[in-house]
Amino acid sequence: MEFDELNAEVQEFCERRDWEQYHTPKDLAIGLVTESSELLELFRFKDLPEQSDLLADSETREDVEAELADILFFLLRYADLYDIDLSAALERKLETNRARYPANEYRGSNRKYDE
Amino acid sequence: MEFDELNAEVQEFCERRDWEQYHTPKDLAIGLVTESSELLELFRFKDLPEQSDLLADSETREDVEAELADILFFLLRYADLYDIDLSAALERKLETNRARYPANEYRGSNRKYDE
Amino acid sequence: MEFDELNAEVQEFCERRDWEQYHTPKDLAIGLVTESSELLELFRFKDLPEQSDLLADSETREDVEAELADILFFLLRYADLYDIDLSAALERKLETNRARYPANEYRGSNRKYDE
Amino acid sequence: MEFDELNAEVQEFCERRDWEQYHTPKDLAIGLVTESSELLELFRFKDLPEQSDLLADSETREDVEAELADILFFLLRYADLYDIDLSAALERKLETNRARYPANEYRGSNRKYDE
Numbered sequence: 001m002e003f004d005e006l007n008a009e010v011q012e013f014c015e016r017r018d019w020e021q022y023h024t025p026k027d028l029a030i031g032l033v034t035e036s037s038e039l040l041e042l043f044r045f046k047d048l049p050e051q052s053d054l055l056a057d058s059e060t061r062e063d064v065e066a067e068l069a070d071i072l073f074f075l076l077r078y079a080d081l082y083d084i085d086l087s088a089a090l091e092r093k094l095e096t097n098r099a100r101y102p103a104n105e106y107r108g109s110n111r112k113y114d115e
Numbered sequence: 116m117e118f119d120e121l122n123a124e125v126q127e128f129c130e131r132r133d134w135e136q137y138h139t140p141k142d143l144a145i146g147l148v149t150e151s152s153e154l155l156e157l158f159r160f161k162d163l164p165e166q167s168d169l170l171a172d173s174e175t176r177e178d179v180e181a182e183l184a185d186i187l188f189f190l191l192r193y194a195d196l197y198d199i200d201l202s203a204a205l206e207r208k209l210e211t212n213r214a215r216y217p218a219n220e221y222r223g224s225n226r227k228y229d230e
Numbered sequence: 231m232e233f234d235e236l237n238a239e240v241q242e243f244c245e246r247r248d249w250e251q252y253h254t255p256k257d258l259a260i261g262l263v264t265e266s267s268e269l270l271e272l273f274r275f276k277d278l279p280e281q282s283d284l285l286a287d288s289e290t291r292e293d294v295e296a297e298l299a300d301i302l303f304f305l306l307r308y309a310d311l312y313d314i315d316l317s318a319a320l321e322r323k324l325e326t327n328r329a330r331y332p333a334n335e336y337r338g339s340n341r342k343y344d345e
Numbered sequence: 346m347e348f349d350e351l352n353a354e355v356q357e358f359c360e361r362r363d364w365e366q367y368h369t370p371k372d373l374a375i376g377l378v379t380e381s382s383e384l385l386e387l388f389r390f391k392d393l394p395e396q397s398d399l400l401a402d403s404e405t406r407e408d409v410e411a412e413l414a415d416i417l418f419f420l421l422r423y424a425d426l427y428d429i430d431l432s433a434a435l436e437r438k439l440e441t442n443r444a445r446y447p448a449n450e451y452r453g454s455n456r457k458y459d460e
Contacts, residue, residue: 003118006205013209016218022225022390025166025179029155030256030389032186033263036147037382043141044375045340045367051140055197064140065199068190069208071147072201075186082170084180086187090121093184094128103131110137110275137275145274145371148378152267159260160252160455225390233348236435243439246448252455255396255409256388262416263385266377273371281370285427294370295429298420299438301377302431305416312400314410316417320351323414324358333361340367 003076010076023081031074039067118191125191138196146189154182233306240306253311261304269297348421355421368426376419384412 014020042063043051054060079086100113129135157178158166169175194201215228244250272293273281284290309316330343359365387408388396399405424431445458 003202006202006209009209010205013212017216017221018223019225021223024163025170026155026158026161026260027390029151029158030260030385032151033148033155033267034382034386034389036144036151036186037263037379040141040144040148040375041379043144044379045372046141048139050340055140064197065204066208066211068193068199068201069204071151071186071190072205073208075183075190078183082179084183086183087118087121089180089184090125090187093181093188094121094124096181097128101132106132108133108136110134110280141375142275145270145375148382149267149271149274152264152378155260156264159264160257165455225395233432236432239439240435243442247446247451248453249455251453254393255400256385256391259381259385259388262381263378266374266381266416270371270374270378273374276371278369285370294427295434296438296441298423298429298431299434301381301416301420302435303438305413305420308413312409314413316413317348317351319410319414320355320417323411323418324354326411327358331362336362338363338366340364 007076007080010073011080014077020081023077025078025082028074028078028081032071032078035067035070035074039064039071042067122191122195125188126195129192135196138192140193140197143189143193143196147186147193150182150185150189154179154186157182237306237310240303241310244307250311253307255308255312258304258308258311262301262308265297265300265304269294269301272297352421352425355418356425359422365426368422370423370427373419373423373426377416377423380412380415380419384409384416387412 014023042054042060046054055064075086078084129138157169157175161169170179190201193199244253272284272290276284285294305316308314359368387399387405391399400409420431423429
């Protein structure tokens with residue numbers, strides 16, 4: 001994956017439209033929630049075989065891709081505007097989760113660490 | 116940004132815990148919604164100066180980074196398990212949005228294209 | 231169910247704290263999303279038997295009740311501040327859905343009307 | 346507000362369509378999140394005067410009412426199927442919040458109790 005160029009395109013897209021004024025920390029979080037919720041709505045009330053069928057359907061698959069793209073768009077925008085290093089953040093989170101969820105203890109388990 | 120290695124770490128983290136069984140299209144979307152919502156909750160009822168103060172506070176800033184990392188984690192997991200090319204998806208979305216939101220028409224405007 | 235008195239308590243609770251200033255249409259919607267998402271998070275990655283077990287567990291059950299109460303709180307607040315007749319709105323929605331989802335056609339079906 | 350009759354209509358609507366099988370604790374929570382998110386999306390990137398304008402516009406106002414109705418629909422369905430007394434739950438929550446947010450201490454404050 002090569003995000004540097006894409007990231008530059010996202011920022012340029014927003015700058016050319018002068019949208020920084022709308023991209024507050026709260027409204028970008030709203031962007032992330034609402035796009036994730038649109039993704040989720042595609043699978044509402046659907047069981048697992050139906051979820052697979054939906055992903056095999058080319059039209060729904062395009063919808064899924066479009067929603068994931070919207071999420072990535074807002075994620076890159078958040079990181080750029082508020083100076084967050086996404087790679088470093090994910091690296092730290094993985095370290096935290098390796099400690100919270102030791103592999104030998106949580107293999108095949110869906111318990112939450114604080115459950 | 117260098118996501119290839121991080122992406123490999125995310126997948127390895129999940130495989131070592133045998134979590135693929137929980138990562139259905141619906142539940143990964145739930146992951147994205149719930150983590151985005153936790154990010155949003157940090158700014159609930161806060162006005163713009165308060166949002167800036169929150170991002171300047173090192174503790175809240177760490178919370179923001181951790182939530183964005185969780186979102187990226189689920190995004191990379193979705194793409195990997197369901198064979199979605201995030202870069203291509205975002206590239207297509209940007210093309211769509213360049214057509215929907217011509218820069219000269221939407222500069223400084225927060226109208227939705229279908230409003 | 232007797233909501234009139236409860237509704238009056240909700241409004242009095244907010245008025246005594248002078249919280250109307252925070253209860254904008256956007257922030258009350260954030261309240262609804264974030265509380266619903268906390269409810270959802272209780273069931274993340276859980277299959278149906280696990281969901282039943284969670285509802286049978288008195289501690290989780292209290293959590294579920296508390297989240298549903300938060301949702302009702304924000305719903306009553308929205309209706310009161312922005313002058314919305316919830317009963318009439320639901321009555322209209324039921325009429326719409328009776329037309330969209332004829333019982334004989336949608337019995338045992340989870341298709342969406344526009345699917 | 347008179348919810349008893351409406352509540353009966355909601356249950357009958359679902360029973361006539363045999364939808365109980367889809368209304369798991371997780372999927373009803375998804376219903377609440379996705380409808381709340383649709384409400385929120387109406388106000389995305391909008392400032393306070395714009396939010397007021399939107400509520401004064403009869404078309405958006407109908408959208409707001411329809412989303413609030415959907416939220417109430419899923420709330421009543423949740424309570425009915427999983428045997429939750431919404432009035433009692435809200436009464437308890439108000440008691441909790443009266444203790445967490447003493448009126449004299451939280452008047453005009455948007456701090457969270459654990460902030």
